[in-house]
Structure formats: structure tokens, C-alpha cells
């Protein structure tokens with residue numbers, strides 16, 4: 684099965700969990716109706732991206748949000764990469780993505796590894812670690828199509844993580860994200876493209892749409908980049924579902940024609956992973 688249809692649900696997140704869940708459900712239903720195999724939600728799709736809200740919105744697994752995603756995945760027979768939500772585990776809270784297969788089974792859970800603690804002069808200031816604990820695991824899930832690496836937003840800035848997921852066999856990397864109005868225009872497209880080109884993967888980055896009523900304004904511009912670095916699907920800043928069928932043979936073809944992964948000089952440098960790409 685080399686063809687796979689991805690849907691990115693670039694939804695508008697607001698300050699109401701109920702409304703956010705309803706919107707996510709509507710968009711996943713639309714994606715399924717359009718024949719998508721895998722639907723992707725953005726980072727913090729059930730909660731405003733704001734330290735003042737994370738704790739109130741946090742859920743233990745299995746909670747309201749994850750039950751909804753699991754039921755939808757089963758009913759619609761669609762994979763769901765459930766963006767991320769605040770996950771409570773005892774006294775700790777994580778920024779977590781849950782991934783369900785077509786039977787509604789949980790097949791992956793990624794807790795954001797790199798927390799977004801930044802202070803850009805004249806721009807964005809945010810400190811995720813005020814609320815969240817650090818995830819410890821690299822996430823590569825098995826699907827009937829291929830292995831898929833999953834990371835969350837700021838994680839995509841770390842080339843070592845992206846390369847490790849590739850060396851673990853990922854042909855697709857999916858990143859639920861929420862860049863902002865400082866770093867979005869500066870880096871979002873460049874990072875998505877270079878991660879796709881470096882690792883010769885399909886790179887799928889899902890953002891919320893822009894909501895000027897929130898304290899943190901997401902940049903939008905969800906996109907899919909192919910392993911040659913071409914943007915094959917994209918949104919602007921508005922709410923939308925974008926759908927694209929890709930052919931995974933293209934990953935193999937490009938890796939054969941331009942064998943970057945084989946040409947690595949691991950006699951000189953190595954990031955300690957068995958090569959299973």
C-alpha cells in the first residue's frame with residue numbers, strides 16, 4: 684500500500700473545550716468523508732495555548748478527549764494523530780499527542796520532549812516548563828502504510844530528533860504544532876522544508892488557524908512537504924481541512940537517487956542508532 688491520503692485539520696481553537704472537541708469531530712468527519720486515511724489535529728487542539736489554561740483543561744488518559752478520538756477512529760475507520768492536549772499524570776502535566784488506529788486502539792503517545800521556553804526581544808515570550816514536564820521518549824508508530832515519526836511543535840527544531848526518527852524507519856514525520864506570529868513568519872516554512880529534505884521524508888505540520896482573540900496567536904499555514912522539498916499541500920491562516928494523497932514510493936525513489944542516508948560518514952560521526960530506514 685504505497686498511496687496514503689492525509690488530512691490536516693487546521694481548526695480554530697477557542698476558550699471552550701466542548702466547542703473545540705465539536706470542531707475537531709466535525710473536521711475529522713469531513714476528512715473521512717473525503718477519503719482520508721490519516722487525520723492530523725494541531726497542537727493543543729482542545730485548549731488555548733496559554734499557561735493559564737493548561738491545568739484546567741488537563742485530562743488523565745482515558746479522558747473525555749481521548750475517548751472521543753478513539754471512538755471516532757473506530758467509527759470512521761481512520762487513523763487519528765490527535766494533535767496534542769494537556770495530559771495529567773498524578774502531579775505532572777505533559778503536552779501529549781495520542782495516536783489511534785482504525786480500530787480505535789491507542790498505537791502511540793508522544794509527550795513533547797523539547798519544551799518551548801523562549802524570550803525573543805520584541806516578540807514572543809513563553810515558558811512551557813512553568814506547567815509542563817519534559818517527555819522522555821522518541822515516538823515512531825507502525826501503520827499499515829509505513830512507520831511514522833510523531834513530534835510536537837518545538838521538537839521539530841531539533842535535527843537530531845528528526846534524524847533519529849528517520850533512522851528508526853520513519854518515511855513520514857507528523858508534527859502537530861502551533862508556531863506564533865514571531866517565529867512563524869521567520870522559520871515555519873523553512874524548517875518544514877529542510878526537515879523533509881534532510882531526512883527524505885514526507886513532512887506534515889499541522890497548526891491551529893489564527894485566532895486573534897487568544898493571548899497566543901497561532902501562525903496557521905499547515906503544510907505537507909514531499910521528500911524533495913516541494914510543498915504539495917498548504918493552508919493559509921484560516922480554518923480549513925487540507926487533504927492530500929501521497930505516494931510513499933517517492934521516498935524510496937529519492938533515497939535511491941540521492942542516497943544521503945547511505946552517504947553519512949558514521950565512521951566520523953554517529954548518533955547511535957541501527958539503520959533501519
Ligand SMILES: NC(=O)CCC(=O)C(=O)O
Nearest residue numbers: 799836837861862863866
Ligand atoms: N508551541 C511551540 O512549541 C511553539 C514553537 C515555536 O513557535 C518555535 O518557533 O519553535
